[in-house]
Amino acid sequence: MPDLVALDRSKHKDLRVITRRGEDLGDRVHLVPVVASELSSLVLDYPVCFLKEDNTGQFGLYAILGFEAGENLFLSGEQWEASYIPLHLRRQPFLVAQPPGNEAAQGDAQAEGILTIDMASQRIGSSQGEPLFTPEGEKSPFLEAVEKALGELLIGARATEALIRALLKNDLVESAQVNVEFASGEKRNFDGLYTVNASKLKSLSGDVLGEFHRRGYLLACHLLIASLGQMRGLIRRKERRAS
Amino acid sequence: MGTPVSSVVIVGGGTAGWLTAGVLAASLKKQNKSAFDITLIESPSIPIIGVGEGTWPTMRRTLSTIGVRETDFFRECNASFKQGAKFAKWVTGKDDDYYYHPLVLPTGFQDTNLAPFWQEDSSRLSFSEAVCPQESLCEVGLAPKKITTPEYAGIANYAYHLNAGKFSEFLKKHCTEKLGVRLVLDDVVQVKATADGDIAAVVTRNQGDLNGDFFVDCSGFKALLLNGHYQVPFVSKKDVLFVDSALAVQVPYPREDSAVVPHTVSTAQDAGWIWDIGLSSRRGIGHVYSSAHTTQEQAEDRLARYLEESTESEAGAADLEFRKLTINPGHREQFWVRNCVGVGLSAGFLEPLEASAILLVEISARALAEQFPHTRESMNILAKRFNQTFHYRWDRIVDFLKLHYVLSKRTDSEFWIDNRDPSTVPDSLQELLELWRYQTPWHGDFDRTVEVFPAASYQYVLYGMGFETEPNPHGVSEDSRKTAAQYFASTQQQTRQLLASLPQNRELLNKIQQYGMQRV
Numbered sequence: 001m002p003d004l005v006a007l008d009r010s011k012h013k014d015l016r017v018i019t020r021r022g023e024d025l026g027d028r029v030h031l032v033p034v035v036a037s038e039l040s041s042l043v044l045d046y047p048v049c050f051l052k053e054d055n056t057g058q059f060g061l062y063a064i065l066g067f068e069a070g071e072n073l074f075l076s077g078e079q080w081e082a083s084y085i086p087l088h089l090r091r092q093p094f095l096v097a098q099p100p101g102n103e104a105a106q107g108d109a110q111a112e113g114i115l116t117i118d119m120a121s122q123r124i125g126s127s128q129g130e131p132l133f134t135p136e137g138e139k140s141p142f143l144e145a146v147e148k149a150l151g152e153l154l155i156g157a158r159a160t161e162a163l164i165r166a167l168l169k170n171d172l173v174e175s176a177q178v179n180v181e182f183a184s185g186e187k188r189n190f191d192g193l194y195t196v197n198a199s200k201l202k203s204l205s206g207d208v209l210g211e212f213h214r215r216g217y218l219l220a221c222h223l224l225i226a227s228l229g230q231m232r233g234l235i236r237r238k239e240r241r242a243s
Numbered sequence: 244m245g246t247p248v249s250s251v252v253i254v255g256g257g258t259a260g261w262l263t264a265g266v267l268a269a270s271l272k273k274q275n276k277s278a279f280d281i282t283l284i285e286s287p288s289i290p291i292i293g294v295g296e297g298t299w300p301t302m303r304r305t306l307s308t309i310g311v312r313e314t315d316f317f318r319e320c321n322a323s324f325k326q327g328a329k330f331a332k333w334v335t336g337k338d339d340d341y342y343y344h345p346l347v348l349p350t351g352f353q354d355t356n357l358a359p360f361w362q363e364d365s366s367r368l369s370f371s372e373a374v375c376p377q378e379s380l381c382e383v384g385l386a387p388k389k390i391t392t393p394e395y396a397g398i399a400n401y402a403y404h405l406n407a408g409k410f411s412e413f414l415k416k417h418c419t420e421k422l423g424v425r426l427v428l429d430d431v432v433q434v435k436a437t438a439d440g441d442i443a444a445v446v447t448r449n450q451g452d453l454n455g456d457f458f459v460d461c462s463g464f465k466a467l468l469l470n471g472h473y474q475v476p477f478v479s480k481k482d483v484l485f486v487d488s489a490l491a492v493q494v495p496y497p498r499e500d501s502a503v504v505p506h507t508v509s510t511a512q513d514a515g516w517i518w519d520i521g522l523s524s525r526r527g528i529g530h531v532y533s534s535a536h537t538t539q540e541q542a543e544d545r546l547a548r549y550l551e552e553s554t555e556s557e558a559g560a561a562d563l564e565f566r567k568l569t570i571n572p573g574h575r576e577q578f579w580v581r582n583c584v585g586v587g588l589s590a591g592f593l594e595p596l597e598a599s600a601i602l603l604v605e606i607s608a609r610a611l612a613e614q615f616p617h618t619r620e621s622m623n624i625l626a627k628r629f630n631q632t633f634h635y636r637w638d639r640i641v642d643f644l645k646l647h648y649v650l651s652k653r654t655d656s657e658f659w660i661d662n663r664d665p666s667t668v669p670d671s672l673q674e675l676l677e678l679w680r681y682q683t684p685w686h687g688d689f690d691r692t693v694e695v696f697p698a699a700s701y702q703y704v705l706y707g708m709g710f711e712t713e714p715n716p717h718g719v720s721e722d723s724r725k726t727a728a729q730y731f732a733s734t735q736q737q738t739r740q741l742l743a744s745l746p747q748n749r750e751l752l753n754k755i756q757q758y759g760m761q762r763v
Contacts, residue, residue: 052391052761053391054389054391055390056390056754056757056758057389057390057391057392057754057758057759057760057761058758059761168761168762171762173761173762173763174763175763192391194763
């Protein structure tokens with residue numbers, strides 16, 4: 001259970017956060033929510049797909065790190081074997097919460113949320129890791145980087161929602177047929193992954209095409225389609241571990 | 244070159260008119276290069292009957308053909324999921340007497356007939372419980388899918404309960420705004436014929452003549468064209484199906500979050516039966532009965548008692564208004580005459596025991612769309628075939644409805660006793676019943692591509708009602724016994740898995756309101 005409290009300069013002045021990666025630090029995940037602005041970095045290593053939230057059926061954007069729950073094929077001990085780590089992992093254990101009654105402001109990118117920290121996270125301690133504040137009580141460079149990541153995530157989440165809405169409106173989302181064959185001969189089909197319908201994308205024209213280009217949706221679509229090629233990379237990672 | 248058919252005039256709105264308009268417009272647009280002129284004349288003064296609130300699973304394909312979003316349909320028509328029908332008190336009339344006619348086929352139905360194996364040991368599970376998961380899902384009120392399941396896809400097979408009035412409006416909006424169907428609000432007062440007897444035009448009260456090459460009569464019981472103009476005789480089925488009256492009532496839910504029963508409940512009474520259909524917004528309940536076996540007062544009394552027993556609200560039935568309808572069971576001797584075809588109540592009507600009314604509209608509209616007469620010259624041949632096909636279909640529906648009555652063991656009223664009088668049972672049904680004494684219903688018994696009810700439906704009703712088929716005197720092979728055992732086991736496994744994963748029906752309906760379903 002997360003235990004979110006508002007970050008407080010005096011209460012939390014001695015707090016440190018462990019920034020290394022590790023199974024013991026909650027990195028054993030096979031899916032990570034990502035935002036569209038990360039796509040150009042993600043595409044170098046990760047397949048990125050749409051998945052439906054179980055509870056609402058609404059699409060979210062995710063980087064795929066493994067083939068089953070708990071399998072993170074990018075994690076090797078304390079090392080993350082990729083050039084880019086998704087913002088969602090880097091911002092932990094911090095979160096921006098909207099104060100109660102401020103839901104209306106969520107549509108407003110300028111709206112200030114409250115920076116909170118999950119006190120139940122294993123990343124928190126007082127002896128090792130990065131300090132949050134300087135001895136003078138100023139924000140540490142680490143905390144400033146976290147705030148920047150959170151800001152990017154917040155804005156990115158809205159832009160990603162808008163992208164998904166535009167894709168759905170134009171009927172551009174399709175089920176991704178992911179059939180994987182491992183060197184062992186084992187074959188598996190993965191359901192529940194969705195991507196951009198390339199042939200429908202190609203047939204976009206006129207105003208819609210113009211708008212897709214202007215808003216960066218066209219680029220996002222091409223990056224998404226290209227990222228599926230990283231499934232092969234993911235298979236190779238899995239096979240390397242098995243051997 | 245023949246004379247091309249390029250304009251269609253549909254007389255009458257309502258479920259039949261708008262469904263036909265939608266299916267025709269969407270299909271013809273897809274098939275043909277040149278546009279068809281489809282006009283629907285809706286009377287501003289005649290209200291729709293609108294008690295047809297149950298569909299078959301075919302409606303999913305129909306709606307998808309017409310091109311509407313399932314999410315919009317749920318939101319705008321107060322729709323809910325229907326996973327078949329529960330028949331209560333049809334066999335003995337006792338409180339614990341019920342069986343299901345689910346929509347999921349028996350496990351392995353393509354290659355294996357489980358009925359004989361179930362009969363060997365019918366003591367533990369009902370037939371439908373043994374061969375498919377749906378009865379178990381219905382008994383605990385689960386939905387047939389999840390919010391993550393795409394539109395029109397199901398985890399368990401399903402149909403709909405819907406608000407017929409809202410459904411007509413929903414289709415009307417789509418047909419006129421998206422499919423180019425022209426709506427004329429007017430009353431038809433006269434029919435103009437050509438010299439050789441085709442309909443040339445219908446004359447409206449305020450907007451004069453509406454010419455057409457092809458006319459569809461969706462004017463309801465009046466059958467303005469088939470009956471009013473062509474005077475096609477009516478074939479009564481009252482000697483087989485006694486029900487001729489109905490009392491209908493709309494019942495609110497006690498609370499906003501009240502459970503929505505995911506199947507139709509049909510409870511037998513002493514002179515008929517009561518339907519109970521859960522929409523997302525209210526229930527639609529009605530008593531159909533035989534006026535030869537009871538009075539309207541008694542029927543009202545039965546319905547009031549049912550409402551008292553089955554609704555939580557303390558107000559009970561006191562302030563609810565019953566609407567009386569007369570049913571004339573049967574159909575026209577011909578459905579398609581010259582350049583005019585009847586769809587819906589104008590073609591005929593039977594008691595709503597198996598929700599055949601809207602189904603017949605769908606399959607009529609689809610038959611028209613798939614074999615639309617390109618020319619006047621092809622029309623007579625198509626008409627002949629259409630009439631043959633639909634005669635067969637009506638007869639099979641009559642047989643199947645009668646089956647529910649013939650298998651009853653109730654002796655508490657003349658209605659049930661009279662229903663088993665062999666002189667009231669069609670020969671075709673008697674023959675099948677004789678056959679099924681020795682072998683269970685199987686695909687070959689119903690081998691036409693135009694079948695309405697598959698052999699599975701007959702199995703569900705026969706073995707749900709305790710019919711006994713004698714064991715095969717040659718015994719069954721070990722191999723087939725093993726296969727059957729595997730299917731029985733996989734059914735139970737699937738049942739457990741679905742019970743653990745599917746949401747409550749109300750919960751899913753609320754989520755569809757809030758989030759909608761995805762198209763993929």
